Amino acid sequence: MFSQRACYAKTRELRVRPVPEMGICFVFTPAQPKLYTLNASAWLVLALCDGRRGRRLVDAYAGKMPPDVTRAAALGEVRDAIADLERKGIVERLAVRR
Amino acid sequence: MQPRFETPPKITLSITNTCNLACAHCYGDCTPTPDARELGTGEIFDFIDYLVANDFIQIYIEGGEPQLRPDFDRILAHCARRMMTLVRTHGTLMTPATAHAWKGLGVGRVYVDVMGACAATHERLSGVAGSFARSCAAVRHLVAAGIETDVLIIMNRHNVGELNDYLRLAKSLGATRVGILRLYPLGRAKHRWAELALSLEEQDAAIADLDPPEGLGIMQSWHPKDRNCCWQAAAVSPFGDSIGCMYLREYVNHGNIRDVPFLDTWHQAPLYKTLRAGKVDTTCNGCHARSNSRGGCRSTAYAFHGRWDAPDPFCSTLNDGVDLRVLPARLLRKDS
Numbered sequence: 001m002f003s004q005r006a007c008y009a010k011t012r013e014l015r016v017r018p019v020p021e022m023g024i025c026f027v028f029t030p031a032q033p034k035l036y037t038l039n040a041s042a043w044l045v046l047a048l049c050d051g052r053r054g055r056r057l058v059d060a061y062a063g064k065m066p067p068d069v070t071r072a073a074a075l076g077e078v079r080d081a082i083a084d085l086e087r088k089g090i091v092e093r094l095a096v097r098r
Numbered sequence: 099m100q101p102r103f104e105t106p107p108k109i110t111l112s113i114t115n116t117c118n119l120a121c122a123h124c125y126g127d128c129t130p131t132p133d134a135r136e137l138g139t140g141e142i143f144d145f146i147d148y149l150v151a152n153d154f155i156q157i158y159i160e161g162g163e164p165q166l167r168p169d170f171d172r173i174l175a176h177c178a179r180r181m182m183t184l185v186r187t188h189g190t191l192m193t194p195a196t197a198h199a200w201k202g203l204g205v206g207r208v209y210v211d212v213m214g215a216c217a218a219t220h221e222r223l224s225g226v227a228g229s230f231a232r233s234c235a236a237v238r239h240l241v242a243a244g245i246e247t248d249v250l251i252i253m254n255r256h257n258v259g260e261l262n263d264y265l266r267l268a269k270s271l272g273a274t275r276v277g278i279l280r281l282y283p284l285g286r287a288k289h290r291w292a293e294l295a296l297s298l299e300e301q302d303a304a305i306a307d308l309d310p311p312e313g314l315g316i317m318q319s320w321h322p323k324d325r326n327c328c329w330q331a332a333a334v335s336p337f338g339d340s341i342g343c344m345y346l347r348e349y350v351n352h353g354n355i356r357d358v359p360f361l362d363t364w365h366q367a368p369l370y371k372t373l374r375a376g377k378v379d380t381t382c383n384g385c386h387a388r389s390n391s392r393g394g395c396r397s398t399a400y401a402f403h404g405r406w407d408a409p410d411p412f413c414s415t416l417n418d419g420v421d422l423r424v425l426p427a428r429l430l431r432k433d434s
Contacts, residue, residue: 015155015180017107017153017154017155019103019104021102021103021104022103026107026156028155028156028181028182030178030204033178033182033183033204033206033207034182035155035156035182035206
């Protein structure tokens with residue numbers, strides 16, 4: 001489950017192939033060999049998963065959205081995207097130092 | 099709008115025309131011994147490095163029979179952790195140990211050619227006794243090793259009556275999906291066309307009659323799923339020729355990767371650019387709606403009409419009276 005306090009990063013050895021001309025991104029997960037196609041929204045969430053905390057991830061995502069997208073809506077989109085990316089082994093939760 | 103890639107993310111690489119079967123419909127006119135002109139190990143490694151450096155993310159390896167190359171496991175080891183790696187094989191050389199080795203190397207999915215629902219049909223087509231049992235065993239070995247495995251069948255006069263038995267066989271073997279493929283007038287298939295080919299009505303009826311077991315996926319390309327894939331097509335023959343798609347192997351050569359970088363053929367070869375542009379006389383709205391591409395398969399459109407912008411007669415909307423059981427004479431001339 002998505003946590004705004006947890007930190008998220010791409011899994012190791014991931015290969016990412018952006019296709020900006022079609023607004024999609026291919027992701028290859030060698031550990032469990034699969035090729036996934038991400039839509040623009042999931043691709044943005046993945047790009048933001050650089051070890052930052054969930055709260056900052058939602059802030060950054062909301063900052064890229066049109067002004068009429070509320071933070072609550074952005075939180076919902078990020079939560080769903082992170083759940084899907086974690087399930088596919090594309091994103092992982094990092095241990096957080098207290 | 100026609101979909102497009104600036105550069106292709108996926109490619110097919112045929113690594114050999116060597117094969118230990120003697121299929122009636124072999125598109126590659128394969129031979130039991132290797133051709134000295136085929137790409138060598140170093141050339142294939144260099145090409146894989148080139149693909150990775152240029153952001154390719156998937157490679158589909160086929161033959162001939164890839165397992166007949168003594169360096170095949172090294173080729174897999176060189177690419178399978180760097181690109182999603184798919185392999186097409188007839189599986190007759192597969193053992194449980196090989197399947198586990200492929201799993202360990204990171205092979206993502208395997209496609210096994212099983213040509214009928216029973217030994218009699220399969221071996222009538224493959225020309226080799228015992229090959230049906232070995233191909234079926236290969237599927238079991240791969241599934242047991244934890245590799246997702248599909249089976250492929252090229253629909254023709256000999257196997258069309260047993261497609262639903264075939265689907266049940268596939269399910270029992272543990273396959274995830276079945277690919278039902280059209281017969282292309284290439285290689286030996288065009289010389290045995292009268293024996294093998296079906297009318298479009300027979301093909302459409304067979305597709306409509308499919309009754310797959312629950313959980314088994316079906317891949318097929320008849321109306322309304324007749325895509326023009328050329329917009330994304332990238333393929334290299336065993337001899338290093340950039341040919342766009344393996345089904346175009348007898349019609350196009352955009353350049354050889356020994357002489358010119360692959361992406362130069364993509365960006366510069368005039369025919370390659372024409373085919374990707376998707377300019378066709380007419381299109382089927384139903385098929386277009388499914389895939390956004392126009393006009394259906396370019397290989398069969400060109401085979402039957404001799405024009406790259408022609409409609410694909412394998413689509414019922416676009417067929418326009420073409421009898422698919424009769425090949426144009428030009429395809430059978432020696433220089434075609």
